[in-house]
Amino acid sequence: MAISHDLDGVLIAPNPQAPGLTRAVTGIDAQGEPVETSVVEERPLTIFLNGTEIVTAMTIGDYPAYLALGFLLNQRMLSPDETIKGVDYDEELETVVVRTDGTTRHEEKLKKKTRTSGCAVGTVFGDMMEGLDEVQLPQTTLKLSDLYALSARINRMPSLYLEAGAIHGTVLCKDAQPLVYMEDVGRHNAVDKIAGWMLSEGATASDKMLYTTGRLTSEMVIKTALMGIPILASRSGFTAWGVEIARQVGLTLIGRLRGERFVCLSGEQRLIRDVAPRDRKEDPRQIRKGAQ
């Protein structure tokens, strides 16, 4: 699969050559011969909301302001209508401070958060689940031709994944157009950076879809729904709760997307079959094997 450097219409693309995102390290291969290989960086970033330390995230380190904004937004510690006075990133201290106009409800939220956080998969469910009741997702449609074109294009775009592996990507898309492609060592950071970008740019969510390389867990589904994006697609697999929540909120959930094969477990009414279905049947085992 050849890498394609066509970035036409892409607003933010991965930059595998950017200094500080990957590191060349020397080791040995199976033959015992020295190999120099490229590995992704991973560094702590401590996010503050006004005076309060909220979290230390492990991140690749690009777009700290988007990550901070998106994390606070997706954890519902920051409401979309909050007035952001500023976002200050200090590279040396590895901190980013989001300043709002006046104190938010974050202290009260924080009390709740500290009772439930530290989750082994990095989730604060209390606040996130609450928000789902208010979610209303529009009946935006998705052409299969666009889905296939997107997935082929995303897989061919230069990325840290192709360069060094061990990283997850999330792409904000409209129809067949990848708009913002974020990568991070934590797949939730990648989606949070997209949420932060959307807040900063005042981007509409209703006509977009999210593509992720990560698994379709409850948390990915909740974040996508809270962002107001009606369609979530992944090359990876599903968890039962992810499917359950997607069906509750009416989100279209497409997984195990490989070439022109996928499984849709929720919201199939949004799909428009504008391409002739292939003859050959799915090979479930092969689909599954791509699921991780």
Place this chain on the structure above:
Amino acid sequence: MAISHDLDGVLIAPNPQAPGLTRAVTGIDAQGEPVETSVVEERPLTIFLNGTEIVTAMTIGDYPAYLALGFLLNQRMLSPDETIKGVDYDEELETVVVRTDGTTRHEEKLKKKTRTSGCAVGTVFGDMMEGLDEVQLPQTTLKLSDLYALSARINRMPSLYLEAGAIHGTVLCKDAQPLVYMEDVGRHNAVDKIAGWMLSEGATASDKMLYTTGRLTSEMVIKTALMGIPILASRSGFTAWGVEIARQVGLTLIGRLRGERFVCLSGEQRLIRDVAPRDRKEDPRQIRKGAQ
């Protein structure tokens, strides 16, 4: 690749047929035809240490006692010499309570933890990093023949991954023998369940190795080192900080392990090349592509 049901010498193996671990859901495939597929369960489990609520983890739900013990141990909220009075799991309340003899330092720890937790990749670094100074890893050796046999056998064992995908696995091994194979929706839960099993069984760590399907991040390396296991191998890729910490503590770190190919970025002195190296050179791109 045929599934092999040879479980000779395996103490705990995945049980894909166990009720409650996967769910059959119906959706549609790319042809628009209905498909019934199997997806992994994901449910919250709230861990208490004596009277204190510590964390709510998202887990597949098997071995809650091992998960709770291992999580507390790996977060260093529980020291290995602590006397455990009991571990009470309540399936209905989705809680597990670890009771120790007298109060531990956990309240003080907790104060620290709540300042740093909620990390987007589920990490509490404060306490974990501290423990690394005390780590002394033995010069246990690993034959390449054993490594290849292990990886082939693990990949052929019946597992939730082969059944439903979207799940990570961690296997405690000795030489060519897989001993305990845990899977979970959070890759950290899988290694925590192994830590909990080792504590409960009083298993030695010095002669073992860990195999994980997940990426070799700082947290995976730290947990393995804190568990006293000198070798960590994965089919996935590395992060720079994971490599850095492995070199600091002298842990053998093997990644991108596919068939008889791998990259070793730390502690290569433990490897014994008892198999003739193959002629063909590595194909780095192909290795990378397996890295996620």
